[in-house]
Each structure stands twice: as C-alpha cells, then as structure tokens.
Amino acid sequence: MLITSLENKKIKKYASLKNNKIRKKEGLFLVEGMHLLKEAYDSGILVDILLLDGEELSFSYPGEITYVTGDILKKISNLTNYSSVIGVCKIKKNSEIMGNHLLILDDVGDPGNVGTIIRSSKAFDVDTIIFSTNSVDIYNDKVLRSTQGMLFHMNILYADLEIVLPELKEKGYEILGTDVHHGEDVRDVKVDKYALVMGNEGHGVRESIKALCDKNLYIKMNKDCESLNVAVATSILLYELNRGKNE
Numbered sequence: 445m446l447i448t449s450l451e452n453k454k455i456k457k458y459a460s461l462k463n464n465k466i467r468k469k470e471g472l473f474l475v476e477g478m479h480l481l482k483e484a485y486d487s488g489i490l491v492d493i494l495l496l497d498g499e500e501l502s503f504s505y506p507g508e509i510t511y512v513t514g515d516i517l518k519k520i521s522n523l524t525n526y527s528s529v530i531g532v533c534k535i536k537k538n539s540e541i542m543g544n545h546l547l548i549l550d551d552v553g554d555p556g557n558v559g560t561i562i563r564s565s566k567a568f569d570v571d572t573i574i575f576s577t578n579s580v581d582i583y584n585d586k587v588l589r590s591t592q593g594m595l596f597h598m599n600i601l602y603a604d605l606e607i608v609l610p611e612l613k614e615k616g617y618e619i620l621g622t623d624v625h626h627g628e629d630v631r632d633v634k635v636d637k638y639a640l641v642m643g644n645e646g647h648g649v650r651e652s653i654k655a656l657c658d659k660n661l662y663i664k665m666n667k668d669c670e671s672l673n674v675a676v677a678t679s680i681l682l683y684e685l686n687r688g689k690n691e
Contacts, residue, residue, distance in 0.1 A: 446497060446511045450519055455512070458494070458532055459520045464581045471535045473583035474520065476527040478502050483593025484533045492532040494520065499528045522585035535583065538601045541608075543571020546617065546639040547682070550605060550649050551578045552674060557645065558582065559590020560675035566594040568682040573600045574608060574639075605641075609656040612639050621649060621657030622681070624671065630661040630684040638685065642678050 447455060458474065460466045467473050472491070475484050482503050484490040495501065497511040517526045547570045552558055558580050565573055580587060582600060609619055617639045621627075641657060643649030649657075663672065663680050672680070 445508065447516060448513050450516060452516075454510070455516055455520065458492075458530075461532070462520075462522060462585070464584070467535070467581070467583055471537075473533055473535055473588075474522075474585070475531045475533055475588055476521060476523060476529070476585070477589075478527075478529055480588065480593050481529055481531040483596050484531050487596035489533040489536060489596060490531050491534055494530045494532070496528040501529070538599050540599075541572050541574065541601070541612075542599050544617075544637040545569055545571050545685070546612070547573045547678070548605060548609070548639050548641040549573065549575045549579050550641060550653050551576050551644040552642065553578075553580050554645055554674075555580055555584050555586035556590050557673065557675040559587050559592075559595075561642075561678050562587075562591045562598060562600075563594045564675070564679040564682055566598055568679075568686040570682060571599065573598055574605070575600065575602045576605045577602050605653055606656070609639070609641075609653065613656075613658070619656055619658045620685075621654055621660045622662060622677070623660035624662050627660035627662035629664055630681055631664070633659070633661060633685070635685070640678075640681060640685065642674055642681075645674050 461470065461472055461474050475481055481493065485505065493505065493509045494512050494517065495509050496514060496517060517530060520530055521527065547565055562573065582595060588595060613619060617637050618635050620638050620640045641649055641653060661681060663677060
C-alpha cells in the first residue's frame with residue numbers, strides 16, 4: 445500500500461500522536477528508526493509500519509507495510525532529519541506491580557535522565573518501575589530514543605506514591621530513600637525485597653514521600669562533589685543493590 449497525500453486520514457491521525465494527550469486517548473505511540481522498530485516488533489506491540497517508498501526493512505516482518513513519501517515521514521517525525529521508517533505501537537496497560545526489586549521515580553522530569561534510568565533498570569534486574577503521576581511521559585520521543593528499546597522490556601506503571609508506598613510496606617518491601625548526610629553506605633546494605641525511591645532533578649524527593657522511607661542510602665564519593673545527576677546516582681545504587689545476586 446502506498447500513501448502520497450499529507451491529508452490522508454491515517455497520516456493525520458499518526459501525526460497527531462506527537463501530542464501526549466492524543467497518545468493517551470488513542471493508546472498509541474510512535475517509534476523512529478530500524479532499531480527501535482525491531483525492538484517494538486520483538487515485544488509484540490508494533491501495529492503498523494510506515495516505510496519510505498523504495499526502502500526495505502532490515503528484518504523479516506509478516507504484516508502489511510504502508511509505504512509513504514518523504515514528505516509524509518517529515519510530517520510525522522519528531523526528528524530534524526527524519527528516519528526512513530516509523531512504527532506505530534500500542535501502549536501497554538501495565539497495572540500490576542511485579543517482583544521484589546522496584547524503582548520509584550518521584551516527579552523525575554528530564555527525558556534523557558529517564559531513558560538512562562530505564563536502561564540501567566533493565567541492566568540491574570529491576571522488576572517494576574513506578575512513576576509518580578507528575579513524572580515525564582515515557583512515550584515522549586526523547587525518552588524512547590534514549591532507552592534504546594529497553595522501555596519495551598520493562599514493567600512500568602504510574603501511581604500516586606502516597607498511596608502505593610504504604611501498600612508496598614504492608615507487602616514486606618523495604619522503602620529505600622537517599623540522604624548524603626545521614627544515609628547508610630549503599631555498599632553495606634543487603635536487602636532482598638526493596639523499593640528504591642529517587643527524586644526530581646531540581647528538588648529531590650518530596651517531604652511527604654521521604655517520610656515514608658524506612659532507610660536512607662548514600663554513595664560514597666569525593667567530598668568536593670556535592671551531588672550526582674539522578675540518572676547516574678540511580679544507576680550506581682541499582683548496581684550496588686544488585687551486586688552479588690547473579691554470582
């Protein structure tokens with residue numbers, strides 16, 4: 445199938461998915477580039493492919509492909525230099541908290557940070573990531589690209605943290621916060637069932653959420669450095685909490 449008109453209903457619908465509200469309403473989002481497309485296909489969430497007329501996929505795909513012009517890809521793309529392929533994917537409706545290793549993100553807003561955090565979460569065996577309701581939209585194009593497809597392999601949900609954290613305590617999770625002055629060295633902490641809470645880039649974890657933490661951790665570092673980027677800090681903490689579990 446070849447589409448050449450910018451006014452085509454399907455094309456106009458897909459172009460509107462660049463808007464967060466439309467993504468939520470339609471339950472769909474876009475991915476760009478062959479690597480993300482293949483990751484989405486492997487995860488079972490790919491529902492349509494828009495491919496530049498004359499190009500070929502780098503992997504075998506059993507479904508129908510919609511061929512389009514460069515102008516159409518430019519209209520739909522979030523990139524200055526648009527990709528030759530865009531995938532349309534369905535948003536997974538995760539609602540169940542799974543596993544013993546949880547990461548809680550309290551109003552983390554930078555897409556690049558969130559992308560790095562998601563990749564580290566997959567690398568260090570986090571089972572579920574829970575975002576506060578005011579955190580960044582994970583189907584934001586910048587988040588998608590920075591996760592390199594790991595987003596599709598994680599159990600992720602949004603929740604009111606002031607409600608979910610007490611529920612986790614009742615289920616036996618130890619709620620871990622961070623504190624550079626009064627925390628425990630993460631290298632000395634051994635815990636099997638935890639929920640690690642990380643805060644916003646500017647103001648950290650909200651006081652109401654801090655009050656729900658059972659224990660605070662810190663990362664030992666050079667005294668001339670006051671703090672770390674939230675993505676870096678999260679990655680180090682997850683590595684240390686996971687260390688030895690796969691040995």
